[in-house]
Amino acid sequence: MSFVSNLILATVRMAIPLLFIALGELYSERAGMVNIGLEGLAAIGSLVGFLICFITGSTWLGILCGALVGVAVNMIYAFATIQLCANHTVYGMAMNIFAPALASFIYRVYFGKGSDLSQITLMKGIGIPVLKDIPFIGPLLFNQTPMVYLAILLVIFTSVFFSKMRSGLNYRAVGENPKAAATLGINVIGTKYLSCVLCGALAGIGGAYLTTCYSNTYTEGNIAGRGFIALAAVIFGRWSAGGILIACLFFGFCDALQIRLQVASIGIPYQFFQMIPYIATVLALSLIGGKKLGPKAAGKPYKKEER
Amino acid sequence: MKKGKQSLAGVIVPVLSILLALLIGAIIMLCLGANPGLAMKSLAIGAFGSKPNIGTTLAKATPLIFTSLCACFAYKCGVFNLGGEGQFIMGSIAAIYVTLVTGITGVPAMILALLAGAVAGGFWGFLPGILKITRGQNEMIISIMFNYIATLLMGVVYTNWLRDGSVPQTASVPKESQLPRVITGMRFTWGFVIAVILGFIIYYLLYRTSAGFKIRAVGINSTAARFNGFPVRKYMLLSFIVSGAIAGLGGSVELLGTQFRLINGFASGYGFDGVAMALIGQLNPVATIFVALFFAALRAGATTMQAATGVPTSVSDIIQALVIVFTVAGMALSKLPEFTAFLQRRAHRREKEVTGA
Numbered sequence: 001m002s003f004v005s006n007l008i009l010a011t012v013r014m015a016i017p018l019l020f021i022a023l024g025e026l027y028s029e030r031a032g033m034v035n036i037g038l039e040g041l042a043a044i045g046s047l048v049g050f051l052i053c054f055i056t057g058s059t060w061l062g063i064l065c066g067a068l069v070g071v072a073v074n075m076i077y078a079f080a081t082i083q084l085c086a087n088h089t090v091y092g093m094a095m096n097i098f099a100p101a102l103a104s105f106i107y108r109v110y111f112g113k114g115s116d117l118s119q120i121t122l123m124k125g126i127g128i129p130v131l132k133d134i135p136f137i138g139p140l141l142f143n144q145t146p147m148v149y150l151a152i153l154l155v156i157f158t159s160v161f162f163s164k165m166r167s168g169l170n171y172r173a174v175g176e177n178p179k180a181a182a183t184l185g186i187n188v189i190g191t192k193y194l195s196c197v198l199c200g201a202l203a204g205i206g207g208a209y210l211t212t213c214y215s216n217t218y219t220e221g222n223i224a225g226r227g228f229i230a231l232a233a234v235i236f237g238r239w240s241a242g243g244i245l246i247a248c249l250f251f252g253f254c255d256a257l258q259i260r261l262q263v264a265s266i267g268i269p270y271q272f273f274q275m276i277p278y279i280a281t282v283l284a285l286s287l288i289g290g291k292k293l294g295p296k297a298a299g300k301p302y303k304k305e306e307r
Numbered sequence: 308m309k310k311g312k313q314s315l316a317g318v319i320v321p322v323l324s325i326l327l328a329l330l331i332g333a334i335i336m337l338c339l340g341a342n343p344g345l346a347m348k349s350l351a352i353g354a355f356g357s358k359p360n361i362g363t364t365l366a367k368a369t370p371l372i373f374t375s376l377c378a379c380f381a382y383k384c385g386v387f388n389l390g391g392e393g394q395f396i397m398g399s400i401a402a403i404y405v406t407l408v409t410g411i412t413g414v415p416a417m418i419l420a421l422l423a424g425a426v427a428g429g430f431w432g433f434l435p436g437i438l439k440i441t442r443g444q445n446e447m448i449i450s451i452m453f454n455y456i457a458t459l460l461m462g463v464v465y466t467n468w469l470r471d472g473s474v475p476q477t478a479s480v481p482k483e484s485q486l487p488r489v490i491t492g493m494r495f496t497w498g499f500v501i502a503v504i505l506g507f508i509i510y511y512l513l514y515r516t517s518a519g520f521k522i523r524a525v526g527i528n529s530t531a532a533r534f535n536g537f538p539v540r541k542y543m544l545l546s547f548i549v550s551g552a553i554a555g556l557g558g559s560v561e562l563l564g565t566q567f568r569l570i571n572g573f574a575s576g577y578g579f580d581g582v583a584m585a586l587i588g589q590l591n592p593v594a595t596i597f598v599a600l601f602f603a604a605l606r607a608g609a610t611t612m613q614a615a616t617g618v619p620t621s622v623s624d625i626i627q628a629l630v631i632v633f634t635v636a637g638m639a640l641s642k643l644p645e646f647t648a649f650l651q652r653r654a655h656r657r658e659k660e661v662t663g664a
Contacts, residue, residue: 080635084636085642085643086639089387089447091635091639093579094583094628096579097583097628097631098629098632101627101628104621105621105625108621109339225451225452228448228451231445232445235445235448269462269467271460271466275456278455278456279452281452282438285444286444303644
């Protein structure tokens, strides 16, 4: 019983950072911007979130600043890919190298060579009245940190935005056929920049979540491939917010399972359990096959003058 | 004419990017309260100041050359192999098993370990490759997932299977199986020579043989290559295997020549650095060797710089990262129609001035 409830709790907790990052990628790809720099954005968001929280003591301020720095760093990507028409993949890779280097540099300059880990107080859970008193499910699902509720609200909003709202459909048009969108009077360049703002902010929040709501310290490499797993979640979730939620819960479950199994079993090297999320990602991607379902113009440069 | 201009940009942009990155590095040093002139000088001394320092730079360049050639080869065939690090690690795991477990020592052990490393790396490249061509999956994500799996497997090896003593690390490769140094007093080994020769072989293979032509054709336009009857998917898989084998060979060279044992943090970051260097070197195998030397010099010099001025070594990581950020942006800029038109207009005007005068 406690194994199962702990597993569910951990699943939700591990799915949330993936969910933020993956939704960021969804907003990006829907405007035709394939951003593989998520890992880097999350890394810098994670560090800044931790640092601000460490200085001010406010987790909310930490998360806000994590989002802001994610936006700031992603603007470099936005400028290079939108204005200079740099290859999205190549530039995303450049950001994956640049942002973590920046993060570890800031960390070392601020904390020096001190070996003892600085810690912060994690964000506290808030119970939703009435719902949290439901037996079994209540304490598991309705007594979480506000970030969990925020993520769920974001999924609902994103889903409605892209399927029901006029502005959302216009936004999608930019990712499907930017030239047609432009002839309809949609601001293609503006939408692409907006998508990068959203993606940077959400990836930054996803990173900051890891330091302010999950582990109370910052360690180098704490993102541990979540940026890429989030990319896989977008593909696995077939570019829909609901699908991404399910995919992230699945990957979160794999992560939760490996932590639980590590605790529960003795004798088997713990690294084998740590492999589970990565193997699951490979299997998940291999199972769904390569049918291209994403936005048609994803990853393609948009040149106004070209006919 | 146009091709000449493009390759000119391929030299100018990286050089300008390096200068710009160094300039920003100097500004950061200034902000940290250090004297940038002194810091840069100690950086240069640390990298090239003496015979042992040059040896260290070349030793540090060796693994970087392998991973950058790995990234370069795959990208030439149009597949993005981001799994260099995992393939490198698998190579080093194979090498440690050959040298510690089989009981073979000396030169046979070296040769066997290098071969085993290449095979293990090639196998680790084969996995994402086969998933790419049969399942059509995004090879970037998959090859990165294999990096984490390889890193964790290496963790099992040094904390469990081949653990030596209380510290989580393996025993050291026996002295007689270690790669010998080329010049006594300098840390670099024959591994560096292998790396450089490999770079030239890959250059020859890609640019002077028909198989290389086909590989590049697939990379430039896979649809056109398919209509020409080239077995596109076979070449993609092949390039994944070869690129993995290059990285795996690098892993065994690093183990036998520099690190001698597996330990936490072995090879950390080499894969992505390789991708960066390949891109800065414009995917030219010979050029990437020079880029790797530059990166290695930054690393070798950073320690001296830290000792002399107190600037943390991670400044050199920032400089490296800025080089890649600037180079990719600069290359994109140089290809923009607006920019080339601007250059043409200027050249035209100058011509007019000359003829007018």
